[in-house]
Amino acid sequence: MATGGKGEERRQVHTGPGSIPDHPVGSRFVRDLNRALERQDKELVRHLLQHRVQHVDAVIELSNDDWMKDPSAQLDPLILLGLWSLEYKQELTSPLCIAASHGYTDCLQYLLQRGARPNMVVGTKSALHSACENAHADCAEVLLEYGANPRLLTEEGLTSLHLCDTAQSFRCAKLLLKYRADVNQLSEEDQETPLHMVAKHGLHNHIHLYLRYGATVNILNIHQESPLASACASAWRPEEQEDYLQVCKVLITYGANVNSVDHEKRSPLHKASKNASLQLVQLLLRHNADVNAIDYNGCSPLANVIQTAPFKGELNPHCTVQTLLNYGSRKVWPAAFPKVLKTCAGSPKTIEVLFNSYQQIHVTEEWVEAVPEELFQLHRPFYESLFALASSPRSLQHLCRFAARKLFDKQCHTLIPRLPIPKCLRGYLLLEPESLVY
Structure with missing residues (x-):
């Protein structure tokens, strides 16, 4: 189905916490839906979403731990004195988000054909966010064909491309870029690009893809940290050393600055040394990393590895x-x-x-x-x-x-x-x- 077909809706619609749900958490519908989801009963979930919701864009309250509404709640005296407070979590979603997050492509198609809005943000995210977060590429493709906006932000300020942070999400990332996702779009809080995100997770195939689509290799986040530095800081698990080595090799091949420093004057070598990541340290040194760089705390890379x-x-x-x-x-x-x-x-x-x-x-x-x-x-x-x-x-x-x-x-x-x-x-x-x- 081509973009621009029936059901296309590019307008962003938000339904956040505090909204009155069409199906509250105590309703029979939600109880049945939660049981079906727990049992991974695809047929029952499909039946509930297609035939028992009030409408295709219904707001569904899957959970709510609002302690203020529970008369039996035992409150800490500090709460009663007002010295600190609790926040409650209200999980709102929609039929479209449920279908996308569980990979139910046929159910997703059914809802979209009946007018479900692909850019509706319910709770914290849209259906496209849910599909990409769970690496359901077929669902992401259907949503994009119906006009889902790949640059739409979650309530946390992340795009769908930021949420492609597993090896299984590679096809989702390719689809998003095909539909003109911005490979250099910044997250709202940390000002990070998707390149930062996949560098942190050691995803070298994603790194290749993003750089081919024009990702800026030396872009800095709010902490003045480059994607190369993010990768070096994250390479602390022994079993993932090879993945991060491949990531850093690709970034350096594309011109990553091995001597960039963050807001605390820590270089990628400082971070790799702190993690005792021998192969990364050797790679950086072979590419002329400054072995005697000093950070704001007066520490060299040698001091960092000694400390840890x-x-x-x-x-x-x-x-x-x-x-x-x-x-x-x-x-x-x-x-x-x-x-x-x-x-x-x-x-x-x-x-x-x-x-x-x-x-x-x-x-x-x-x-x-x-x-x-x-x-x-x-x-x-x-x-x-x-x-x-x-x-x-x-x-x-x-x-x-x-x-x-x-x-x-x-x-x-x-x-x-x-x-x-x-x-x-x-x-x-x-x-x-x-x-x-x-």
């Missing part, structure tokens, strides 16, 4: 520390090393990599006190080797390593792998941990 190392054990944070140092990151101020010990006591490999980046650093009694007894016992061989250096200098082998690294400076990551020496010695020069120090 205790919570990122499964991501091997010492590898991120090692990479940053091999790209020329400035070391931690020696006097602050006891703080590092206290923070990273449960990650001895992180401490080892950092410790081995110095020529000589004085081990004191304060260091011993900084490591909790239970962690000392858990990693006893390493800590005994570390604290033994309080009364002895570093080995000649280590001093040679430091001299070589000082010579190579910021090119350690490039030059050391090229040296015609055994692999184990290259690893030693690159600060590969050995679980002991000497």
